[in-house]
Amino acid sequence: MSEAIARHIDPSQMKVSDEVAIQITQMNKWYGTFHVLRDINMTVNRGERIVICGPSGSGKSTLIRCINRLEEHQQGQIIVDGTELTSDLKNIDKVRSEVGMVFQHFNLFPHLTILENLTLAPIWVRKTPKKEAEEVAMHYLRKVKIPEQAGKYPGQLSGGQQQRVAIARSLCMKPRIMLFDEPTSALDPEMIKEVLDTMIELAEEGMTMLCVTHEMGFAQAVANRVIFMDQGQIVEQNAPKEFFNNPQSDRTKLFLSQILGH
Amino acid sequence: MNTSNSTFVRTEMLPQKAPPITEAGAVKWMRENLFSSPLNVLLTVLGVGAVAYLVLHIAPWLSRSVWNAASLTECRQIIEARYGEGATGACWAVIRERWPQYLFGFYPQHLYWRPVLAFVLLCVAVAPVLFDKLPRKMLWFSLIYPAVGFWLLWGGSVWVPVAALAGFAIGYVAAQVVKPLAGTILATIAAVVTPVLWWLFLAGPAADAVHSVLPIALESVRSREFGGFILAFTIGFTGIAFSLPLGVMLALGRQSDMFIVNKLSVGFIEFIRGVPLITLLFTASLLLNYFLPPGTDFDIILRVIIMVVLFAAAYIAEVIRGGLAALPRGQYEAADALGLDYWKAQRLIIMPQALKISIPGIVSTFIGLFKDTTLVVFVGLLDPLKGITDAVRASTDWKGIYWEPYIFVGTIFFIFCFGMSRYSMYLESKLKTDHR
Numbered sequence: 001m002s003e004a005i006a007r008h009i010d011p012s013q014m015k016v017s018d019e020v021a022i023q024i025t026q027m028n029k030w031y032g033t034f035h036v037l038r039d040i041n042m043t044v045n046r047g048e049r050i051v052i053c054g055p056s057g058s059g060k061s062t063l064i065r066c067i068n069r070l071e072e073h074q075q076g077q078i079i080v081d082g083t084e085l086t087s088d089l090k091n092i093d094k095v096r097s098e099v100g101m102v103f104q105h106f107n108l109f110p111h112l113t114i115l116e117n118l119t120l121a122p123i124w125v126r127k128t129p130k131k132e133a134e135e136v137a138m139h140y141l142r143k144v145k146i147p148e149q150a151g152k153y154p155g156q157l158s159g160g161q162q163q164r165v166a167i168a169r170s171l172c173m174k175p176r177i178m179l180f181d182e183p184t185s186a187l188d189p190e191m192i193k194e195v196l197d198t199m200i201e202l203a204e205e206g207m208t209m210l211c212v213t214h215e216m217g218f219a220q221a222v223a224n225r226v227i228f229m230d231q232g233q234i235v236e237q238n239a240p241k242e243f244f245n246n247p248q249s250d251r252t253k254l255f256l257s258q259i260l261g262h
Numbered sequence: 263m264n265t266s267n268s269t270f271v272r273t274e275m276l277p278q279k280a281p282p283i284t285e286a287g288a289v290k291w292m293r294e295n296l297f298s299s300p301l302n303v304l305l306t307v308l309g310v311g312a313v314a315y316l317v318l319h320i321a322p323w324l325s326r327s328v329w330n331a332a333s334l335t336e337c338r339q340i341i342e343a344r345y346g347e348g349a350t351g352a353c354w355a356v357i358r359e360r361w362p363q364y365l366f367g368f369y370p371q372h373l374y375w376r377p378v379l380a381f382v383l384l385c386v387a388v389a390p391v392l393f394d395k396l397p398r399k400m401l402w403f404s405l406i407y408p409a410v411g412f413w414l415l416w417g418g419s420v421w422v423p424v425a426a427l428a429g430f431a432i433g434y435v436a437a438q439v440v441k442p443l444a445g446t447i448l449a450t451i452a453a454v455v456t457p458v459l460w461w462l463f464l465a466g467p468a469a470d471a472v473h474s475v476l477p478i479a480l481e482s483v484r485s486r487e488f489g490g491f492i493l494a495f496t497i498g499f500t501g502i503a504f505s506l507p508l509g510v511m512l513a514l515g516r517q518s519d520m521f522i523v524n525k526l527s528v529g530f531i532e533f534i535r536g537v538p539l540i541t542l543l544f545t546a547s548l549l550l551n552y553f554l555p556p557g558t559d560f561d562i563i564l565r566v567i568i569m570v571v572l573f574a575a576a577y578i579a580e581v582i583r584g585g586l587a588a589l590p591r592g593q594y595e596a597a598d599a600l601g602l603d604y605w606k607a608q609r610l611i612i613m614p615q616a617l618k619i620s621i622p623g624i625v626s627t628f629i630g631l632f633k634d635t636t637l638v639v640f641v642g643l644l645d646p647l648k649g650i651t652d653a654v655r656a657s658t659d660w661k662g663i664y665w666e667p668y669i670f671v672g673t674i675f676f677i678f679c680f681g682m683s684r685y686s687m688y689l690e691s692k693l694k695t696d697h698r
């Protein structure tokens with residue numbers, strides 16, 4: 001896995017401000033009677049890059065989806081960029097326009113070209129003039145290294161290219177925080193690298209990132225903190241070096257042995 | 263190349279070759295498609311036999327067509343004179359003589375130009391909707407066309423359709439005024455309620471008032487004078503134009519989390535789908551007047567159109583619901599995550615895809631609607647198939663004629679329905695972007 005990472009950036013050199021980007025306190029969530037997230041407390045500072053891992057079904061996706069209110073929490077508080085997430089639609093829209101999200105299955109809009117995928121939200125949500133939105137879109141397409149695909153439809157692109165388009169699409173909204181939910185787990189190995197490279201570049205630019213992933217190489221390379229979840233709770237969190245070399249809880253040890261073991 | 267041991271490294275890449283030429287041409291095609299198995303042979307023989315039987319029976323009748331005659335008796339005489347005692351043949355003379363009635367019913371003859379112009383303008387209005395290569399500005403004409411078409415067909419004061427159009431402007435203004443004051447939901451309600459109030463209570467008096475100052479009018483034609491294909495087209499095209507948006511709204515209502523909206527939509531859809539169209543048409547002709555303010559003389563064609571629209575909309579809603587269900591959740595989530603609100607997400611992301619999936623079903627519903635317009639004969643309107651044909655056969659000249667009118671009417675329906683079906687296939691292939 002770690003071979004996929006070409007560069008190694010020193011997390012300690014990258015600045016993390018003490019400004020709080022996301023603050024979650026005593027958050028609980030249920031699906032029906034099933035208690036998915038239990039007493040989640042978590043603070044993310046601006047510029048931090050956090051990797052969330054844990055066994056399947058532990059609530060990782062649910063947690064990051066609560067941050068842009070794709071899922072609703074029932075108890076506790078989530079404050080994103082100073083805006084508390086309540087059922088107030090204005091706040092939700094505000095948070096969503098600040099927070100970009102990249103999904104496991106890309107979720108590009110298949111009926112629109114790549115360029116239209118990228119310009120849609122800037123034009124309709126941000127009210128950017130079309131021409132300007134297209135310039136911005138091309139800028140980000142160049143950044144994810146596929147400007148030549150602008151006129152194609154998502155169905156004509158490889159998985160790795162689609163995921164890079166999805167990242168570019170989020171970036172076009174100039175988000176201050178990016179959420180990634182297993183962005184590489186639907187990809188073939190040779191495509192994983194191109195997506196991770198894009199994400200590393202983002203990290204280098206100081207983007208606040210929350211990333212659910214099992215790419216431990218990526219975690220070691222860019223994260224300043226790794227959060228381990230199990231059964232809906234945060235079991236352990238630590239700097240990557242500590243987390244991997246010196247895990248504290250038995251669950252973490254078991255998980256790491258399974259994931260890195262062979 | 264090294265072939266002596268089991269390791270293998272390709273040193274030169276193989277060039278592309280043309281596929282092998284096997285047997286080609288008609289013989290191969292027939293063997294593969296017509297005679298590939300005993301069952302296939304049997305089916306081929308039976309199929310060819312059935313077609314031959316039909317052709318042998320119909321062709322002579324068709325070949326002995328008569329186009330010039332004043333009555334059925336004359337037709338028969340001509341055929342017998344030409345082809346001998348007892349010969350039968352098609353008597354198209356009836357169509358030649360009565361086609362104006364098939365097209366216009368009892369619409370006043372000196373006003374035929376109005377439905378013709380309305381039809382030509384209809385083509386202009388529909389063209390930019392069907393073909394997106396045409397200038398988008400033409401859509402403005404498409405939007406006001408219903409009022410133009412109405413005025414041309416029924417005549418009367420020009421201010422009636424203008425007042426009707428004004429309802430939409432009033433709804434828009436109401437929404438814009440309410441939105442900053444009371445939010446989106448109330449604005450939506452205002453956008454629906456104010457125009458309805460306007461149409462029910464104010465539009466009539468307003469039109470009268472303006473008309474007394476500035477009378478511009480066409481000679482008016484009563485609905486009972488409509489008949490034949492202008493009746494079928496008027497009901498059919500209006501039904502199609504209004505049932506699609508209503509169907510979309512119902513489908514969204516059925517998906518909505520809002521309890522009342524959801525239950526109302528479900529109740530409406532299930533009720534309409536559970537009742538035969540004829541029941542609705544009878545309701546339209548008998549009952550609807552009771553629900554309206556006393557004194558409103560509510561036009562029979564308008565009542566029928568409303569029922570046809572409601573009927574088709576319920577089916578379209580279900581077809582679109584199928585399209586919505588086929589969309590992955592990820593599409594909604596991606597739209598949400600990008601900050602698109604409900605209506606923008608629906609309009610830009612969800613509906614374009616759901617409608618695309620639903621095209622075959624929607625067009626089937628439209629075709630059904632168009633053919634069902636012949637059912638208006640049951641509420642006393644002269645549909646082309648039975649209404650006009652019965653009127654034609656009631657005359658002494660054409661008493662006893664049977665096949666020819668039905669074949670003629672059937673052919674015209676077929677042309678339009680086949681056209682719709684072809685257009686839907688064109689649209690499907692044009693919108694195909696998934697490249698699977």
Ligand SMILES: Nc1ncnc2c1ncn2[C@@H]1O[C@H](COP(=O)(O)OP(=O)(O)OP(=O)(O)O)[C@@H](O)[C@H]1O
Nearest residue numbers: 031032034036054055056057058059060061062063
């Ligand atoms: N919509 C839902 N309704 C009911 N239960 C759900 C729903 N979505 C998720 N769950 C349950 O909640 C738990 C947490 O799900 P979640 O998707 O957050 O896990 P995850 O940690 O992301 O797992 P994975 O690594 O497999 O993606 C799982 O047990 C799942 O079955």
Ligand SMILES: [Mg+2]
Nearest residue numbers: 060061062182
């Ligand atoms: Mg998950």
